[in-house]
Amino acid sequence: MQETNSVGIVAAQTAHFAQPLTLKSGAVLPQFDLVYETYGSLNADKSNAVLICHALSGTHHVAGKYSADDKYPGWWDNLIGPNKPLDTNKFFVIGVNNLGGCHGSTGSASTNPATGQPWGAQFPVVTVEDWVASQAMLADYLGIKQLAAVVGGSLGGMQAMQWTLAYPERVCHALVIASAPNLTAQNMAFNEVARQAIITDPEFHGGDYYAHGVVPRRGLRIARMLGHITYLSDDAMGAKFGRKLKDGIHYSFDAEFEMESYLRYQGDKFAGEFDANTYLRMTRALDYYDPALSFNNDLSLAFKQVKAAFLVVSFTSDWRFSPARSREIVKALLDNERTVSYAEVTAAHGHDAFLMPDAHYHEILRTYLNKVQV
Amino acid sequence: MNPTAQNNVKITNSVLQFRQDFAIISNWVGFGSKVLDLGCGDGELLQFLRLGLEVKGYGVEKDDANWLACMDNGSNVIQMDLEDGLSGFEDQSFDTVILSQTLQAMHNTEDIVQEMLRVGREVIVTFPNFGYWRNRLQIANGRMPVSKALPYQWYDTPNVHLCTINDFDQFCKNHKIRILERCVITNSKTVHFMANLLGNLAMYRLKAA
Numbered sequence: 001m002q003e004t005n006s007v008g009i010v011a012a013q014t015a016h017f018a019q020p021l022t023l024k025s026g027a028v029l030p031q032f033d034l035v036y037e038t039y040g041s042l043n044a045d046k047s048n049a050v051l052i053c054h055a056l057s058g059t060h061h062v063a064g065k066y067s068a069d070d071k072y073p074g075w076w077d078n079l080i081g082p083n084k085p086l087d088t089n090k091f092f093v094i095g096v097n098n099l100g101g102c103h104g105s106t107g108s109a110s111t112n113p114a115t116g117q118p119w120g121a122q123f124p125v126v127t128v129e130d131w132v133a134s135q136a137m138l139a140d141y142l143g144i145k146q147l148a149a150v151v152g153g154s155l156g157g158m159q160a161m162q163w164t165l166a167y168p169e170r171v172c173h174a175l176v177i178a179s180a181p182n183l184t185a186q187n188m189a190f191n192e193v194a195r196q197a198i199i200t201d202p203e204f205h206g207g208d209y210y211a212h213g214v215v216p217r218r219g220l221r222i223a224r225m226l227g228h229i230t231y232l233s234d235d236a237m238g239a240k241f242g243r244k245l246k247d248g249i250h251y252s253f254d255a256e257f258e259m260e261s262y263l264r265y266q267g268d269k270f271a272g273e274f275d276a277n278t279y280l281r282m283t284r285a286l287d288y289y290d291p292a293l294s295f296n297n298d299l300s301l302a303f304k305q306v307k308a309a310f311l312v313v314s315f316t317s318d319w320r321f322s323p324a325r326s327r328e329i330v331k332a333l334l335d336n337e338r339t340v341s342y343a344e345v346t347a348a349h350g351h352d353a354f355l356m357p358d359a360h361y362h363e364i365l366r367t368y369l370n371k372v373q374v
Numbered sequence: 375m376n377p378t379a380q381n382n383v384k385i386t387n388s389v390l391q392f393r394q395d396f397a398i399i400s401n402w403v404g405f406g407s408k409v410l411d412l413g414c415g416d417g418e419l420l421q422f423l424r425l426g427l428e429v430k431g432y433g434v435e436k437d438d439a440n441w442l443a444c445m446d447n448g449s450n451v452i453q454m455d456l457e458d459g460l461s462g463f464e465d466q467s468f469d470t471v472i473l474s475q476t477l478q479a480m481h482n483t484e485d486i487v488q489e490m491l492r493v494g495r496e497v498i499v500t501f502p503n504f505g506y507w508r509n510r511l512q513i514a515n516g517r518m519p520v521s522k523a524l525p526y527q528w529y530d531t532p533n534v535h536l537c538t539i540n541d542f543d544q545f546c547k548n549h550k551i552r553i554l555e556r557c558v559i560t561n562s563k564t565v566h567f568m569a570n571l572l573g574n575l576a577m578y579r580l581k582a583a
Binding site for chain 2: 327330331334335337339340341342344346363368370371
């Protein structure tokens, strides 16, 4: 049955960029593809475009379904559609898969034109800055000079922030959700454990596992299991699983607790569909992002060039991207007398809350986006 | 395109109604100045100051419903609890910091006044005068005062630090706070005589000594 507030059946498109892109690392991508989706219609003066930036494991498939019998819609479908908080009757919404991704945009599994083989380990380490530069090229490709808004949660929020720093004239509003101005040592430490799980998997083959016809499933699975623990709060895990057993204690190391079978299920599912090289690069991009670094670690100084208005949102139970980190962003904007609002949502779900259809959270986004002029 | 969320302002009925306290506050706030309104509620005062004086305003509000109303009114609004202080704001970074009819509900009263004086070059504090004769009359009759300005029963009131005008004058003296101006009103009229007895709402314009 067709939902009345769904964007409906969608299809991905590919933009090919034949010009070389010099990355922050100095490496050059001779050419690349970005796969993207759009929802709603671009208005005559092209002033209603909203870019959605994805987080660690996200894709360009943000809303809608590929076919009527698709089991799941896009990853932020609860937010985007006709009359939803990000209303596609008003906005032209763009979802894009980032460079280095594994859902169609050029990444490690793509063919390296120089060798005719998969890029594998040779695919460069990409950064938030590189993603935003390539997204700006996609905006050019679509004929969009200025975005009404850039929206992102977590790593996506970092991209929204970076847009306002790299292209202050090209973005009117940044919605930075459950994000941070950089990662703390503890936060980076989780990424390091996840990467070590992948890199030490015998089937990783130094990143060139494609040639061996294998994937480092075990490493990817453990990386994802670890990630899932950090995306949930203790309370949320307690409420969801507690100490519940599937069918009693058997004095074994099988998945006896429901929490264990959940983590194993999530790990297996992810290992079957995600690319290990992409996971390494996404986590590295998180680690490296630090816009204050070249401003003597003064975020307020880094934000001097910002012109966009900001909505910053955090969630009380999010310990991986805590409210305190969002307040640092707010302070840097206040120090520069920028237009900023900040909401701290009382939520039990931890970091995952930014993807949940919490009524108050959605009302915050709806109220803000209603005010955005196009 | 204007990169602010402050357009499309919905002019609420209450803004069109005459509010004497808003009028006095707007006399104390400079045109185009930078204003922080603590406990801004639905953003009515900020909207009034923005429309009348083109101030650059920010509200601070803890309550979810008020936050939404404030955003809907077109104001910048920062969600935080005033009891935690104003650590997200730099020293002397605002022309005026306002605490409108919220002082009496604060637990850390001394802290918030000191924080306001740190962040604002000037501070405006308004509160219901507990010394108002109608309050005294209710006490004399053996009951806790309930009125339009104090619309709560003793058991459900958020007001934990009610004070009189004389109390607040003494507070300022003890804390070496300069009173630049004081205005006392009752039923939208300024009270010039026996303010602590005849005044319903006390309004102060303050500065650190």
